[in-house]
Amino acid sequence: MKSDSFKEGLVSIIIPVYNTSAYIDRCLDSVTKQSYNNIEIILVDDGSTDDSHEKCLSWAKKDDRIKIITQKNGGLSAARNAGLDVCKGEYIQFLDSDDKIGQDMVKKMISEIEKNNADLAACAFYNIYEDKTLKGSMKAGIIIGNDIVKSMFSPGFFLSSCNKIFKRNLLLSETGQFIKFTKGLLSEDSVWLSEILPKAKRAIYVDIPFYYWYRRSDSLTRGSGEVRLDEKAMTEITAFEKVAKNCKEAGKDVYEAANKRLFVILKQKLFAAYRKKDKKLTKELNTKIKNVLKEYKPSNKVDKIVVIKFKFMRLLYRMNINAEGFALFSKRPEFVTRDSSMEELKEKIQ
The missing domain is CATH 1.25.40 (Serine Threonine Protein Phosphatase 5, Tetratricopeptide repeat)
Known part of the structure; x- marks a missing residue:
């Protein structure tokens, strides 16, 4: 195990943005105030029709770590893929623009990856509803080999790319290209993780709820629990x-x-x-x-x-x-x- 001292490698934080004007300030405030400074913030405006783009521009003027990509609306997967195409980080993190992260998330997660020679780190999270907040978590510790894939189906595992930080190499295929998100699917994170996690040799789970997942009723992926058939x-x-x-x-x-x-x-x-x-x-x-x-x-x-x-x-x-x-x-x-x-x-x- 390595010491607590570690080099602050560049972390690329990819944030798709689509009509989240009401939430983007909260999100970017949490990202720009990270205690870990060596980050690039990639905002992918996926064809927003509200003033999300203007708010992104305003933030970019205040923080030169922010880069903005603008594209026609293609969905969450297309936006994340666009971010992967331009990211330069040694580590990669995804974040939804209507959520936020704790101030020490990046620093703690990178520290754990380096200390434990892990390929990725995952953290606990808060499920935030209009009337209540619930914590989702798994047992803290190191996960090895096939147990990493098996953990996808464990109680408390967040089937999302967003409460995790990955080493860049883990996300590359044998040809050296990024493994991309499949477009046009609900639960695209699950598919992507099932392609990524089998490649991982070591993962570290941090039982600190750094990720704040806001369960919006107007979001297709964050509904009330009703079984949809559309x-x-x-x-x-x-x-x-x-x-x-x-x-x-x-x-x-x-x-x-x-x-x-x-x-x-x-x-x-x-x-x-x-x-x-x-x-x-x-x-x-x-x-x-x-x-x-x-x-x-x-x-x-x-x-x-x-x-x-x-x-x-x-x-x-x-x-x-x-x-x-x-x-x-x-x-x-x-x-x-x-x-x-x-x-x-x-x-x-x-």
Whole structure:
């Protein structure tokens, strides 16, 4: 382990900006006041139609570490990719323009990366809602090898690129080009992380909530928890299909965890489609779930029971049980009791 003294290598902080005029000052105030000075701040104006661009220009006049890129609206992934194209840092960090970071985030994270010879550092975060604030965290410490990928599916892991700082080399492909974010997907961070993390040898988790994630109700990715079925929201399925594929070589337990996440997403959307009586979408989702269950073979009893319970609920649908009844069963955890044996449940779905 290295000493606490370390060279302040350049950190590139990439911030996509799209119509966040109401929040950009808060964000940039937190970035420009970092206790770690050697940073470049790359603002990518993704075709804003409010006065976000003017506010970016104002900040750039006050701080020469700020660079502004302007492009036509292409979405979050396109904006991040544009930032990657011009960044010069030894380390790379992403930040959403409606969020903010703690004053010592960069300094502490870089220090931990250097001391532990890690490829990346991740920190705890605050979920900030209009009426409450919750802390999200994992156990602090060093994570090695496949456990880094497996941590993606652990409780408390933030499936985002934003509460992390990466060594530049980790983000490069074998050809020396940056691994880019996939455009047009919801949960694009999950796909990108599933490509990046298998390359990492060591990661450090810092249990200090440096990242402040503001849960805006007007943001597609930060909704109230309602299951969405619009075209954009449905790309979440495509995203986690890619995640599962990327995790296949990371080990049986990691692949199982990835398929479990995909199964849960499909199950939620299937129930929502059934309640909306969307027969076409229901059929498509049933086909996808059938394919996932060919790969997803739960190793523990609890997850096995969840799958069996789901199959029973799907059987109700096939028997034309009314939507109210189906919805009722889909919300009843007591359907599978502690006294229910695996064999009894299997008999119900034969």
